[in-house]
Amino acid sequence: xxxxxxxxxxxxxxxxxxxxxxxxxxxxxxxxxxxxxxxxxxxxxxxxxxxxxxxxxxxxxxxxxxxxxxxxxxxxxxxxxxxxxxxxxxxxxxxxxxxxxxxxxxxxxxxxxxxxxxxxxxxxxxxxxxxxxxxxxxxxxxxxx
Amino acid sequence: xxxxxxxxxxxxxxxxxxxxxxxxxxxxxxxxxxxxxxxxxxxxxxxxxxxxxxxxxxxxxxxxxxxxxxxxxxxxxxxxxxxxxxxxxxxxxxxxxxxxxxxxxxxxxxxxxxxxxxxxxxxxxxxxxxxxxxxxxxxxxxxxxxxxxxxxxxxxxxxxxxxxxxxxxxxxxxxxxxxxxxxxxxxxxxxxxxxxxxxxxxxxxxxxxxxxxxxxxxxxxxxxxxxxxxxxxxxxxxxxxxxxxxxxxxxxxxxxxxxxxxxxxxxxxxxxxxxxxxxxxxxxxxxxxxxxxxxxxxxxxxxxxxxxxxxxxxxxxxxxxxxxxxxxxxxxxxxxxxxxxxxxxxxxxxxxxxxxxxxxxxxxxxxxxxxxxxxxxxxx
Numbered sequence: 001x002x003x004x005x006x007x008x009x010x011x012x013x014x015x016x017x018x019x020x021x022x023x024x025x026x027x028x029x030x031x032x033x034x035x036x037x038x039x040x041x042x043x044x045x046x047x048x049x050x051x052x053x054x055x056x057x058x059x060x061x062x063x064x065x066x067x068x069x070x071x072x073x074x075x076x077x078x079x080x081x082x083x084x085x086x087x088x089x090x091x092x093x094x095x096x097x098x099x100x101x102x103x104x105x106x107x108x109x110x111x112x113x114x115x116x117x118x119x120x121x122x123x124x125x126x127x128x129x130x131x132x133x134x135x136x137x138x139x140x141x142x143x144x145x
Numbered sequence: 146x147x148x149x150x151x152x153x154x155x156x157x158x159x160x161x162x163x164x165x166x167x168x169x170x171x172x173x174x175x176x177x178x179x180x181x182x183x184x185x186x187x188x189x190x191x192x193x194x195x196x197x198x199x200x201x202x203x204x205x206x207x208x209x210x211x212x213x214x215x216x217x218x219x220x221x222x223x224x225x226x227x228x229x230x231x232x233x234x235x236x237x238x239x240x241x242x243x244x245x246x247x248x249x250x251x252x253x254x255x256x257x258x259x260x261x262x263x264x265x266x267x268x269x270x271x272x273x274x275x276x277x278x279x280x281x282x283x284x285x286x287x288x289x290x291x292x293x294x295x296x297x298x299x300x301x302x303x304x305x306x307x308x309x310x311x312x313x314x315x316x317x318x319x320x321x322x323x324x325x326x327x328x329x330x331x332x333x334x335x336x337x338x339x340x341x342x343x344x345x346x347x348x349x350x351x352x353x354x355x356x357x358x359x360x361x362x363x364x365x366x367x368x369x370x371x372x373x374x375x376x377x378x379x380x381x382x383x384x385x386x387x388x389x390x391x392x393x394x395x396x397x398x399x400x401x402x403x404x405x406x407x408x409x410x411x412x413x414x415x416x417x418x419x420x421x422x423x424x425x426x427x428x429x430x431x432x433x434x435x436x437x438x439x440x441x442x443x444x445x446x447x448x449x450x451x452x453x454x455x456x457x458x459x460x461x462x463x464x465x466x467x468x469x470x471x472x473x474x475x476x477x478x479x480x481x482x483x484x485x486x487x488x489x490x491x492x493x494x495x496x497x498x499x500x501x502x503x504x505x506x507x508x509x510x511x512x513x514x515x516x517x518x519x520x521x522x523x524x525x
Contacts, residue, residue, distance in 0.1 A: 012241075012313065013465055019236040027234050028248060029281070030214070032166040038268070040251045048251040049232060050166050050280040052258070052268030055195040065193065073253055079446045082192035082265075083415065090150035093196035109153040111505025118511035 039069040061089040146273035146500045146519075148198045151189030152508070154501050159199070162270065162278035167214035170282035172206035172226065176299040177272045177497070179507050179517045180228075181329045182398070182442040186263060187504055190399055190412075190419060191444060193252070193264040201519075202228035202260040203302045204272030205295060208286075217283045223295075224286040226279055227469030228303045230258035230267065233284035244466030249280065255445060257466070265445060273500060275521045287473055290481065297480050299518065300487035305476050307440050307467040308334025308396075309341075314438040314463040315392035317342035324381055324390040324430055325349045326423035328356040328368065330490050330516045331440060332396035336364035337485065344391075348384070350377060350426075352402055355513045363489055371403055381430040389432030397423035398441025399448075407449065418444030428454050439464035490516040497521040 008016055019026065029049045036056040040047055057065045068081035097104050107113070115123050147157040162171055183200050185191050208222040218224065231238050232248040237257075249258030250267035258280070261271015270277060279286055289298045308331050317323055321344040325336050328351035339347045347366035351357050357368035371377040381390060399419020400412060403426075411420035427437045428451050437460055455462060479485040492515045495503040500519060507517050 009461065009463070013310070013463075013468055013471075015241045017236075017240050019239055022236065024247070026236055026239070029232055029234065030167055032280075035165075038251055039264070041253050043254045044251060048258075049248045050168075050230070050258070051249075051251045052264070052270065053165065054199070054268055054270045055197045055264075061195075068193075069252075073255055073445060076446065079192050079444075086189065086192065086194055089196045093149055096196075104149065104153075105155075106153065109149055109155045109501050111501040111503070114502045114505040114511055115509060118506070119509060 039065055041073060042070065043072050059089075059092050061085040061092055064088065146199050146201065146271075146497065148186065148194065148200060149196060152187065152505075154187065154200075154504050156498050156500055159270075159274070162276050164210060164212045165278065166280055167212040168281050168283060169212040170208055170215055170218055170279045170286065171210040172204070172224065172272075172277050172279050172286070173209045174204050174206040174272050174274060174277055174521050175223070176206075176295055177201050177204035177274075177519045177521070178299055178302075178304070179273070179503060179519065180303055181331060182262070183504075184508050185399060185419070185442055185444075187508060188400065190415075191263045191265060192446075195264060195268075198261070198263065199270040199274050200261040201271030201273030201277075202262055203299060203304070204260075204277065205289065205299045205302070206272070206277070208282075209276065211282060215282045218286060218288070223289045225289055225298045225302050226260070226272065227285045227287070227306075227473070228259055228262075229285070229466060229469060230260065230269065230280055231284050231470060232281050238284070241468055241471045242465070243285075243468045243470040253445070259466075273497065273519055275497070285470060287470075290477065293477070293481065294488055296488035296491055296518070297486075300490065300516075301473065301476055301480065302469065303467065304330050304334050304490065304516070305338075305480075305485065305487050306469040306472045307331050309338040309472055309476060310465070310467040311335040311394050311396060311438050311440040312339040312342060314436075314440075314465070315339070315342075315394055316436050316461075316463070317344050317392050319343040320345045321391035322346040322348065322385050323392045323394065324427075325366075325394045325396055326401075326427055327351060327396035327398075327441065328353065328360040329396065332394075333360045333364055333490065333515070334487075335394055335396050335440070336360055336366045339394075340365070341479075341484075348381070348390070350381075353510060356510075356515065359513075359515055377403070377426055378429045385432070389435060390430055391432055392436050392438065393427035393431040395423045395427045395437070395439045395441045399443045401441075410449065417448050418446045419448065421448040421450050424448070424450055428458075428460060431458070431460060433458045434460070436461045436463060440467070491518055493517040495519055
C-alpha cells in the first residue's frame with residue numbers, strides 16, 4: 001500500500017523491471033566448453049556461460065587456490081590463502097623463468113630506468129637509506145659477537 | 146604485457162587468442178590505457194592475481210574475427226570495448242547493471258567479469274596486448290563513430306563512464322557543494338562531470354600538487370592539498386559553513402594516503418582490503434542526510450570504516466562499477482558535441498613494448514603523469 005515507485009535508491013543505475021524475482025531463471029547464452037581447470041565460487045550453482053581461461057591453477061599455489069575455493073567469498077579462509085598463493089606464485093614464476101633458461105631482468109621489469117630518469121634524487125636518497133640501515137645493522141651484529 | 150609479481154611486468158609473446166564461445170570476437174588492439182585500478186594489481190593488492198596474467202581493461206581495436214553467433218559486429222569494425230564483460234541477458238544486465246553481470250565471472254559473485262583484472266574478476270586476459278578475446282561481443286563493444294578521435298574513444302571504455310557515474314550516483318542537485326577525494330584521472334573526470342548536474346562548488350582533494358593543478362585547470366574546480374591541512378574533515382566542514390558537503394565522492398580506493406592507521410593496516414600489513422582513508426573522510430565530511438558515492442576500488446575482504454557515522458548521519462551510500470554500456474550513448478553525445486574532452490587527460494604515449502617503464506611512470510607519478518596510453522606497434 002505504501003510502496004513508492006519513485007523511491008528507488010539504485011536509480012538511475014538500475015532500471016527496475018521486477019526481473020529480480022525470477023531469480024536465476026533467465027535466458028542464457030550457450031555454455032563455453034571448459035578446456036582448463038576453472039575454480040568456481042561455491043556461492044554459485046554452476047559455472048557461468050563464459051569465463052577466462054588464462055593461467056589455470058598449477059603447482060603449490062594452485063593447491064592453495066583449490067583450498068581457498070572450498071570456502072565462500074565471505075570467509076577469510078577464502079581470501080587469505082589466495083593472497084598467500086599469489087606470493088608463492090611469484091617464486092614459482094622465477095623458477096619457471098630459470099628452468100626456461102631466462103634470468104629475469106628485474107631492473108627492466110620494475111621500470112627502474114624511469115625512476116632514475118625522473119626521480120634521481122629520490123633513488124639516491126633511497127639507496128643511501130638502505131646503505132645506512134645496512135651499515136647500522138652490520139655494526140650492531142658485529143658488536144654482539 | 147605479462148605480470149611477474151608486485152612492481153614487475155614485462156612483454157612476452159603469448160599464443161594468439163582464440164574464439165572459445167560462439168559470441169566471442171577477437172580484437173586487434175589499437176590503443177590501451179593503464180588505469181589507476183591497474184596499479185592495485187601491479188602493487189599486488191588484489192587477491193588471485195596470477196603470474197603470467199595480462200592486464201588491461203581500457204582498450205579500443207579492430208575486429209579481427211567473430212564467433213558464429215555474433216550479429217552486430219563485422220570484421221574490420223573499429224570498436225571501443227567497455228571494461229566490464231556483460232551477457233546482456235541476466236537480470237542484472239537487463240536492468241542496466243552491466244557492471245554486475247551474473248554470467249561472466251565464475252570465480253566470484255560480488256563482481257562481474259572484467260578484462261585483465263585478476264581471477265577474482267573472471268580470469269580473462271586483458272587488452273594490454275596486440276590481440277584480445279572479447280566475450281559477448283554483441284553486447285559490450287561499440288563501433289566508434291567515424292568522426293570521433295580514437296584517443297577520446299579509448300577513454301570512453303572506463304575513465305569517462307566511471308567519472309560520470311561517480312557524479313551521477315552523488316544525486317547532485319542545483320547549488321550543491323560536491324567534494325571529490327582523489328585527483329587521479331577518475332577523480333578529475335568526476336569533477337568535470339559533476340558540473341553537468343548544476344552544483345555551485347566542486348572541490349577536489351589530493352596530496353599531489355601537479356595533479357591538483359591539472360584538476361583545477363581541466364575541471365574548473367577548487368583544488369586543495371590535504372597535506373597542507375591539519376585535518377581535511379575540519380577544513381571541509383569550515384569551508385561549508387560548518388555544515389558538511391552535500392555530496393562526497395571517493396575516487397581513491399584502497400591505496401589512499403593520509404591516515405597512518407589505515408595505511409599501516411591496509412597497505413603495509415594487508416590486514417584489511419587496503420586503506421579506506423578517503424572513504425572515511427567522505428563519510429565524516431558529508432552533511433547529515435548527504436550522499437556518499439564510491440567508485441574507488443577496494444579489495445574484496447573488508448575495510449575499517451565508520452559505519453556508526455553512516456547510521457547516525459543518515460547518509461545514503463551509493464557505489465558500483467560503472468555501467469559503461471548504459472552510459473555510452475549519453476557520453477558519446479557529450480564528447481561529440483565538445484562538452485567533454487577526454488583526450489585532454491592523456492599526458493603520455495608509450496609503445497606497448499615499454500610497458501614496464503609505463504607502469505613505473507604512472508605508479509610513481511613521474512614526469513607529471515596523469516594518463517598513459519600504450520600503443521601496440523604490430524601492424525599499425
